[in-house]
Amino acid sequence: MEEQSKEQAPENGRQGRQPQIDISTAKDKEEKKDHGQKGHVHEEGESEGHEHGGIFGKNTELVYALLCGALLATGWGLSFVSGISPTVSLVLYIIAYYFGGYYTAKEAVQTIAKGGFEIDFLMLVAAIGAGILGEWLEGALLLFLFSLGHALEHFAMEKARKSIAALTDLAPPTALVVRDGKETEVRIEELRLGETIIVKPNSKIPADGVVIKGEGSVNQAPITGESVPVDKRPVDDPAKDYSAEKTIKPEHRVFAGTINGGSVLEIKVIKEAKDSTISRLIKMVNEVEKQKSPTQMFTDRFERYFVPSVLVLVTLLCFAFLVIDEPFSKSFYRAMSVLVAASPCALAISTPSAVLSGVARAARGGVLIKGGRPLEDLGELTAIAFDKTGTLTEGKPKLTNVFPLNGIGEQELLQIVVSVEKRSDHPLAEAIVKGAMEKNKDLSVPEATNVKGITGRGVQADVAGELIYIGNKALFEDQGKGSIPKDIRDQVSHLEKDGHTSMLVKRKDTFIGIISLMDTPRKEAQQVLQELQTLGIRKMIMLTGDNQQVAEAVAKQIGVTEAWGNLMPEDKVSSVQKLDQSEKKVAMVGDGVNDAPAMAKSTVGIAMGAAGSDVALETADIALMGDKLETLPFAIGLSRKSRGIIKQNLWISLGIVAVLIPLTISGIASIGPAVVVHEGSTLLVVINALRLLAYKNKVKA
Incomplete structure (x- = not known):
């Protein structure tokens, strides 16, 4: 199944064809730069970014915008100089039209060729309308500010992309x-x-x-x-x-x-x-821009209806002179002003800029977020389900207690236990030996002979000529092994109640010790759960195949709100579905392999320690690249911040449009002020989004 998923991923993944990743030498990259500046690139499978090249390289659009501004300012200045024909200023304005409108016209034509109408088309129509009215100065001003805004917008967005693109330079050539x-x-x-x-x-x-x-x-x-x-x-x-x-x-x-x-x-x-892990990471991050967030899908739907509505409104306003007593030129000018005011530039860029910045910041922190949807959903969570083993716990048993009995010393007990377990193939044997040697590095271990495993019970062996049994209670409850004294039984029961796996050690007819092991909680688990609670996560459920008693013991140590034990993999899926119904949005945190079905059913699947794990990278919506639980609060905090900035950007962009449209219809605002406010709001939302690149985890439990 895994191999099949790998082969199908490029064609049948969530976002279709995956882009090819360039892992070239520096020399190759320099050569590509000489041939790669071909203007507006929209290759299949690539993001909808704008790569504007030309005679001035990557900065051509910015240079054109500045030339437009220089010509506009010169023409305007000369209009105040007596003795200079107004034709000179007009010529300069027309040349300014060329430099300011070049990329605007280019994008408008490309969009129309695909059967759509976007903001560039609206701006171009407004500028042409101003020229028809003889308002070349205001038309040039519109194109100057629009092209400058676009150029600076692309520059700002490129800064966020470079934060991600820097990943390609990590591996040496x-x-x-x-x-x-x-x-x-x-x-x-x-x-x-x-x-x-x-x-x-x-x-x-x-x-x-x-x-x-x-x-x-x-x-x-x-x-x-x-x-x-x-x-x-x-x-x-x-x-x-x-x-x-x-x-x-x-x-x-x-x-x-x-x-x-x-x-x-x-x-x-x-x-x-x-x-390699880095290549797979780059591929998936490149897919981010094609995975739209819920807010971005809303703005896309809004624009789909809003832009044609604006065109209808502008057309009607052009004929206002038939209803009210004013010349056609005034009606047409008002219509062009409304066209500028109503163009949702800021709305179009507000969400993508925030998503890209948020994902870039997460990648720097060792967290891969696969697009806008999981970025936004993560910030809305109120419940998180955790796999126990390897997520909230270390994932491997450790020797936790050594209790000598009946006069034997701890060192002697450990010598006997290690001598037997070194020869055992039981899954817990390695943990026992390792833990014992850590307790006493100079432990001298006698040779065990006749080692024999007792399935489901324990092990027996001869040490120094004496028969040794090490096993669970069931081993000694078998006929012929002798009963367990009540005080020892009670001690074992107490350990097991606290989540420990206990084993008794018996030499001949005498119990000489109790040892216990436990899959211990991660050191950071309790702190992380406290931070999550501070972030507003109401329910933190631990899901495990261990018995309920062990589950509750671990839960008590680390502070999860509930522990659900005795779960098979399919039960974990049902548990996530149950949480999803009650909490609406729930995340599942696991290792990305045996927890993959539960992750798929959750709102957001989060894989721990995904570096090097193909399955984890492919199944999870969010991958914590290191085996570090403490990056989870960082990711959720970043998501909350991202959602906040997205909302701010929406209010800014929609608010500006809502204010400007009535002002321009009433004639209070003309094209000039409308352009200044309009383009200012576009830059404002981009700068606001770029604040995410400097996000720092400030959660304090």
């Missing part, structure tokens, strides 16, 4: 690969699976892989947002093929674009450049 015993520098696109690359100190890692030689720390902040470098060490079996391995320990795995510390690392490539 070349890698030092070992081929035929020699070190050769090759482009990262030429790396093959299984090849060994050498990463020098303080340099970027060029490919996803596993460490096979060398130890050191790696700064993973560019990918996962982790502020502290992560220690890396070699895998146990360097010859193994790890390209299809689903669970690689963090201390072995490295990602393209991360930064090596002070040691030389030899890394085995497990992902081609086009499939």
Whole structure:
């Protein structure tokens, strides 16, 4: 199923065809710059951005706008100089029309060719109308301010895009690969699976892989947002093929674009450049602009009806002279003023600019938000469902308690337990041994013999000539093992009530100890849940397959509002659906693999530790790239801020239109003031949106 989803993603994904990602060398990028400035680009699968190139490169539109302004100012100034013919000013205004209207006309024609009418068309009609009336000065002013507003708008939006595009520069263009015993520098696109690359100190890692030689720390902040470098060490079996391995320990795995510390690392490539985590991240972020938020879909619907309505109103106003006593020129001038006032430029850009800025800021913080819909929905949540294992807890059992009994010392008890568990294949054995060695690093362990697992019960072995049993209560309740004393049974029951998995240790006929393990809560879990509560999350439900007693014990430690235990994967789906009905909007936080069905049913699916996980990146609406629960409050806080700014922008843009239309119809405002206010509001909403790029998590629990 996973392979199928990978193959179908480009064609059958949520947003259709995925764009090709350029992972080129710096030289290639420079060459492309020479040929890429072809004006207004709307390739299939790309965003609806405007790349305006020309004789002045990427800044051509801005230069044209400034030339328009210079010609306008010169013509206006000369009109006050006696002895200079008014024709000179007129010629300058007409030339200003060309520079101010070039890109406006270009976009209007392209839009009309597709069967639509947009803001550029309205502005062009207004400017032509002013020229027909002989108001060349006001027409040139309109085109100057509109083209300047557009140019500055594109400049501001490009700033947000560059914050995302910077991801493409994370991975170095070349890698030092070992081929035929020699070190050769090759482009990262030429790396093959299984090849060994050498990463020098303080340099970027060029490919996803596993460490096979060398130890050191790696700064993973560019990918996962982790502020502290992560220690890396070699895998146990360097010859193994790890390209299809689903669970690689963090201390072995490295990602393209991360930064090596002070040691030389030899890394085995497990992902081609086009499939690396950074490449997949870039592809998905590029898809963001095509996924419209609910507010953006509303504004699109609004514009679809509003623009034709404006054209009808303007047409009617042109014939006002038939109803009221005024010349046609005055009616026509008023109509053109209304046309300018009613053009929803600010409305069109208000939501996309905020969404793009919010997503860019999230990406810098190690959070991938796949578009406007999840960005807005995240900020409206009142309930969050969490998977327990690996999300609210560490995901692996730890030795929590060692209780010696009947006169034996703790060190002796640990020696016996470790000697047996070292030879056991029980899933908990590794955790017991690791925990015991952490408690006592100098522990000398005797040799255990005749080790025998007892299915579902425990293990038995001979240690120093004595028979040892280690297991759960059921092991000792079997006939022939002897009954468990009441005080020991009560102690075990108390531990299990608190969520611990307990095991009894018996030597011959005497119980010599109790050990317990637990999948311990993440250190940050309690703090994170408090922050979420501060943000207004009313319900925080923990979903787990563990029994209800264990679930409630963990819930008590970390502070979730409810704990639902004994759940199969399909039960988690039902639980999310139940929450969705009562709370309207609910998020599901999990690992993106076994929690994928529940994520799909939630309003917003959030994957933990998505870096390197193909399934998590594909199934989740939001991916926390690092295995860091503390980035969740940051993402929700950013979403709340984004929604607030989107609402502000809507009020600004709609408010300006609502005020200007009556003023221009009544004749109080002419084209000049209407243009100034209109374009000022457009820049205001863009600048307001760009504030998201500087967002800082200020949640205090």
